[in-house]
Amino acid sequence: MRNVTLVDLFKHHITRKYLRRSGVHHAVTAANYAFEIALERGVDVDQASKAALLHDIGHYEWYTNDGEWDYDDYRQNDIHAIKGAERAHKLLIRLGEDRVAAKQISVAILLHTDSYLPFHLDGKQTPLQEVVTLADNKDEQPKGMHHYKQMEISEAIRELHQLDQKIDVVYAKENIPNEQSS
Numbered sequence: 001m002r003n004v005t006l007v008d009l010f011k012h013h014i015t016r017k018y019l020r021r022s023g024v025h026h027a028v029t030a031a032n033y034a035f036e037i038a039l040e041r042g043v044d045v046d047q048a049s050k051a052a053l054l055h056d057i058g059h060y061e062w063y064t065n066d067g068e069w070d071y072d073d074y075r076q077n078d079i080h081a082i083k084g085a086e087r088a089h090k091l092l093i094r095l096g097e098d099r100v101a102a103k104q105i106s107v108a109i110l111l112h113t114d115s116y117l118p119f120h121l122d123g124k125q126t127p128l129q130e131v132v133t134l135a136d137n138k139d140e141q142p143k144g145m146h147h148y149k150q151m152e153i154s155e156a157i158r159e160l161h162q163l164d165q166k167i168d169v170v171y172a173k174e175n176i177p178n179e180q181s182s
């Protein structure tokens with residue numbers, strides 16, 4: 001057993017609250033992509049899936065007065081990666097995640113995009129950070145439409161449970177000690 005599963009993370013009220021803004025469908029889809037890409041690249045599948053699931057929990061709402069998403073304002077002023085990294089770290093530690101993993105996941109969220117930075121991250125990311133960026137980009141649609149795709153909560157839990165099982169299988173095969181030793 002891992003210390004914290006994807007289903008544990010998803011069921012927490014903090015995750016549920018903030019994923020409502022950025023989209024449950026996008027989060028679950030990105031987590032699935034991250035697992036596949038991490039597996040291909042020999043990156044930790046648990047950390048990659050968790051970072052991808054939580055990568056957008058720092059989103060604010062950027063609605064105009066008429067209720068439309070103001071994508072230009074968002075592009076210019078958004079810092080969701082910073083807020084998301086902090087929220088994810090707090091959540092992971094509260095749920096009992098290993099501190100080393102919590103940092104890796106949190107920094108991968110911080111650096112999943114360079115849209116808010118004064119420089120580009122191309123070639124500077126760790127393999128884990130790169131996996132999260134690729135998984136996010138794979139589900140991205142013009143004008144942020146990927147944030148609007150719908151997914152029932154029960155469907156999200158079912159998919160994440162399956163993904164948790166796949167991660168357990170990979171860990172068992174690689175013989176990774178996935179229980180905190182303290």
Ligand SMILES: [Fe+2]
Nearest residue numbers: 026055056136
């Ligand atoms: Fe995203």
